Amino acid sequence: MSIRAVLASLNDPRDRRCVRIVCVALIAFELALCAVIIAKVAYTEIDWIAYMEEVHGYARGERDYTKLKGGTGPLVYPAGFVYAYKALYDLVGGLERGTSARGVATAQVVFALVYAAHQALVFSMYAMCEIIPPWAYALLCLSKRVHSIFVLRMFNDGVAMALAYGATTLFQRKRWIAGSVVFSLGVSVKMNVLLMLPGLLVLLVGGTSAGTAIGAVAAIVGTQIALGAPFLATYPREYLSRAFELGRVFTHKWSVNFKFVSEDIFVSKSFAKYLLLAHLVCLFVFAHRRWCAREGGFFFNFVRDFFKRLLLRNVDGVQSTFTPAHVALVLAQSNLIGIVFARSLHYQFYSWYFHTIPLLLWSNPRVPVGAKLAIMGAIEWCWNVYPSTPTSSKIFVVIHLGVLAVAYAAPTASRRGKQKSA
Template identity: 50%
Template sequence: MAVKNSTSAHGKRSRRKADDSSSLIPKLMKTPKTTMALALLIIDSVLVSFIIAYVPYTKIDWDAYMSQVSGFLGGERDYNFLLGDTGPLVYPAGFLYVYSAIQYVTGGQVFPAQILFGVLYTINLGIVLLIYVKTDVVPWWALSLLCLSKRVHSIFVLRLFNDCFAMTFLHAAMASILFGWWRFGLIIFSAAVSIKMNVLLFAPSLFILMIKAMNISGVISALAGAALVQIVLGLPFLVSYPIEYISRAFNLGRVFIHFWSVNFKFIREPIFVSKEFAITLLIAHLVLLIVFAHHKWCK
């Protein structure tokens, strides 16, 4: 009798597992966004593989990155002397740690680095899709628009820019915050800033949302955790050449090269490099932040 009962129970469990497995596809079909996201992730992964295999690599900053990393690994801590083809290093310390690891894994070779960045692209896309599915702010078909950017594919697997790691960390921070993990999210956000300073552009809106979501002690502790990340990562430079590090890594007055501009290619170069144009952009950015804060974030 005991054997029969055991056999019967085992049979019920097996049938239940089979039923659960057979019901998985219908469940997914009832959530078209999830289905669409998974399909896009697979299709775009294949597309990235073809891009790496058949589209020529665009040589821009990789050699400079590797030169700057080599200087760091060689013991140099003065940012004025961490040099590459494009001049002295202008990114915070997290950049050096990330690309030191990449150099170690890839040997400084482009093709294995492209494969690594292809994996990173897929991870980033997965996080972004998760954010859109979680927030439910667009229809399911609109998720396909995330895979149509020629520039994003190029930045990740054809140019190997540090923007890739910075934005992946930023998106991971956003996803963490969506799940209510504010302190962890702020730590990841700070890590993103340590790779490229332009992530700070997201800080005002993030700060407002943080104030709305947390009490004052929570805000202070989260900000302290983010600050600690910057201190720890920058410590080798802060204790040796602090002024050089801060002035180079967090230079708010840096003038960009018009030749590499994409969004403002239509602007003539004398205007593009002028201080007046930079101030105008800053004012426009601040005005838009105020508008969004008033009409959206603080409602």
């Protein structure tokens, strides 16, 4: 094959053979890089010991969530977190061994494998979208901060997002019920996955039958109940108040996005309300003008059609024309909107959306490749300014509003011929 043909393949998003070769090479590169990071970069403790301490209480039989605590404070994640880190707790030999140098090294190896699996799921999602060229997949492997989040810090954010991307690939294949179970598993590890829920609900309403949509929502709720059963059966109020606490106010000191706002404003209820209002308005605008544009808009044709199907009990005959690209973009845009209007973003939160940035940028062919690369570089810079400054935070907010505008201005994802909904 000539050099010209190779370059053409590397620039063709629909060249599945080239995509497979690139992805395999990148996974091998990631595993090697993670091995080097573990061997050469000194481990700095942040939350790992606290995670092990929280799980230690569960391992000893405690089911009262208010009594599950670590050195950094109380346990504030749902039950899926407990089970995931209890498995790690057992693997590394318990609290004492797990927090030793050898235990930490073992856990880092596990997280390197989690990261590789995470990347494989992201690559699968991208391959089905057929939006970005194979060479650009390498951009998903170049973040210093993301590697740190996985293999140096071992945050639960990476586990949650691996499940979220796994769910996305199932949704792209129109496996709505199975995808909803995996999605709920991700939520159970960390609730940030809920930022994708508005987009998911729009997809369920418009891309499935009424019965499937109701079944998917039931699967999300049912999975949470099943996972929380040991705690709900013993100390339900304590579990619900701690695991699903939505009103927490993060420390202004560690904010990456709103460091330019004074602390008094940052912690105020008014600031939180304005951000929530902006978040909801943006979601409704995207739902009406972007996600449901082909159906005549979210208000009122889209919703009316769903309830019409429901009342007519037409639960099996709906035909969906949502492509894998449309599914992934709706979820990524829903997630990005949550990021843009979040009151506080801490450094590990970068993993919530980093892997969707190329998808969002390449969805708009009007933006030059050089500009796309510059945007990604600027975002990476913002996340590596430590501690964040008012200047870096202002740049952060402006760039992310720009990415949101790029996503909004992108051509509507094409639809294929009608396919029967799962």
